[in-house]
Amino acid sequence: MSKIVFLHPDLGIGGAERLVVDAALALQLKGHQVHIVTSYHDPAHCFPETKDGTIPVIVSGNWLPRSIFGRFLALCAYTRMIWASFYTVFLSNLQPQVYFCDQVSMCLPVLRLFTSVPVLFYCHFPDLLLASHQSWIQKLYRAPLDWMEEKTTSLATTTVVNSHFTAGVFCDTFKSIHQNPRVLYPSLNFHSFDRECGNNLNSIIGAEQVMDFVYLSINRYERKKNLGLAIKAFGVLKSYLGDAKVHLIMVGGYDDRLVENVEHYEELRMLVTSLQLDDSVTFLRSPSDETKTCLLKNCHTLVYTPDKEHFGIVPLEAMYCQLPVIAVNSGGPLETVEDHRTGYLCHPTVEDFAEKMKYLYGNRNLAIQMGERGRQRVIQHFSFNSFSQQLNELVGELTVPKI
Template sequence: MVESLSIAFVHPNLGIGGAERLVVDTALSMQQRGHRVVIYTMHHDISHCFEETRDGTLDVRVASTWLVPQSINGRFHILCTTLRSLALARKVTTDREQYDVLFVDQLSAPIPLLKYAHAHILFYCHFPDYLQAQRDTTWRKLYRAPFDLIEEFSTGEADEIVVNSRFTQETFRKAFPHIGSVPKVLMPALNLQAYDKPVDTDDPALGVLQTEKRIVLSINRFERKKGIELAIDAFAALQTTNVCLVIAGGWDVQVTENIEHLKVLNKHARDLSLRTRTVAPRGTSAQAKTLLPSDVVSTPTLVEDVGDTMAEVDVLFLPSFSENQRAFLLSVARCVVYTPSNEHLGIVPLEAMYMRIPVVAVNSGGPRETILHGKTGYLCDPFKNDFAAAINKILNADDNTWTSMGNAGRERVKLEFSLNSYGDKLERLIGEMLKHPSSGSLVFGVLMSLFIFCTAGLAFALAYWL
């Protein structure tokens, strides 16, 4: 048991994705154990975040990053994010509060500057960013080169590095050969109590989801790398009737890829002769609705406004869904499909298994460490016919078989991925880390910070000039 500590979490964007759920649950776990917790972030939209970050449960502080946009004409995301991360680090180091531990995740660029907080730094690596970046042109390769160096050397400045799966551990070792130590594995957990909350059935936003059809559910951000086309292709290949595919995911009006990829997916479904509908998030402005596909309908303000809206729908797109909508879908879905290949871990399969829903996922990456093939779901090659066959098995399974798979999934999550077990492991890691003096040099931190600032600043100027 570690004595009471002051812990600051440094996270880029407090949206509603899996990484955000992890940092929120980690902060809650540490807070419940008597530690003082603060979350620092670059962006926090109270209409698009988890409840604990807006209702006062967690102390959230937002850095002033208005000088740097999130992108330049939808491009140069890593450049802008790197510059904004320096403002985030400055917010932490000038807040006049002393922290024992800084839990930094996703983005390592601010670590050298965070040395000035005089705290031990634990970096949680979800997956090396440079492996996810496109390098299909000489310009892209040149543009990414300095940021790849920044990522490796700033990551190496952390006092402790942990990763979310054995798959990520092996990938990290190959990706960062200059970092001598092998990171420890700390697999994410679920805050099970949050999933045990009853669904608010009076919520009018559920009206658009009411149907007599069996639901196949996909939850992922609207990004190309998530492979959501596979879910649509597999659904189109199903030999089962009276089924609807619901594609729910993170969608932000400020993220060009979200906007464009949702439209691509919608068109892809229509090209397969599937009937589609897109539900506009509650509170979406008239201008923002123009960014959605043409089949958009508004979330009703009254339950009575909705009839059997899904009767003539094959694929329902649900961008920027609410927590209550997520809870409802996880309570009624017959099957969850998880389509990213080489995903570092994946929180969605854990959520589905805990809610007793069998999962069909790609047989690579983190899902191989969470899903028990044939017992809690199926692991398949990323081909539509393979996925369709596995989905058919689940949809056509008798009640006893389906229930048995669901129960096995729930027990697995309770045993291996509970927040209590995760908190115990994290406290032990922190305790071991605090036994040693903080590594890294402040002088090197200065040089790294100057390098990051100058490199990003030059690229920023060139981006505007070009």
């Protein structure tokens, strides 16, 4: 078996971090030895496997800034990953047989120049497409970073992406890279969702009376996640249903170090107040895994609002917990949610979302059937065992001696 070292910029609780943790767990189960090297890891804001010793985590480079006066986030992230790669190669005694890198490709030149160890790079989405290029200053700042992203990404021994949607975007964006990426869907570790949860829904949202129908939104508090769509659609739904006991729970990954998280959380709260929905909408920030599981098991429908989402692990989590999913008809959900069978794929409009939310409210048996079909779909196509087997095969290909 091999030793695999993961290099990841910031080991928080986002979807990318969940994939890294699951990949490490998958390779552990196959007998490999794994370590994660990261520039930041907060035991109070992380997945439990990285805190309880299941996965060894080494933090190096936390002394480097995450931003300069709130700006230059990408440049600082690139610098921190370069340092992490130098630390791994020259200052640690890890000596892996494979490197697993994701999100930031700037560490690849160090790994390829100073070692002969193969590198598996997991591209969640091209960073240059996520960055703003509106002003001439932004274009000037991003130009060398965008060029370096493409050149450094090309240095990976094998590149993997999270969906066929992302694979198409990757090829259209990085035209100088002629090797097509391979698709490795993220998965679910079913065990973490099969355990009993101690909380009940009313205690979580502080409601005194039982809610008739509860909608759930789970995403980071970032503007690109389009969370206001869920709130506005729920407001329209309330106008349809009158005094019906419906509720919306907004769950978001929240890091008070990130200005956007703080600002957008307040923007959404103000939106709720302006729509006079304070008594019908509950906000939760970075809840525990147990609380999140309890919500998924006890709510009635997931409302998933990001447009052109790269993959989106939350719809899988919801379907496994037998929730129908209402999502935007673009990006990853096109590959995970079966329209009219496990949920609905909608235009990103308030009216379309509100209509589907109303329809499921009035057709409970259909919602239950969609939930049951969703669970079977996840078990069949997105199991942790399938993910583990595919990832293990990739690692095996990288460690086969060259003749």
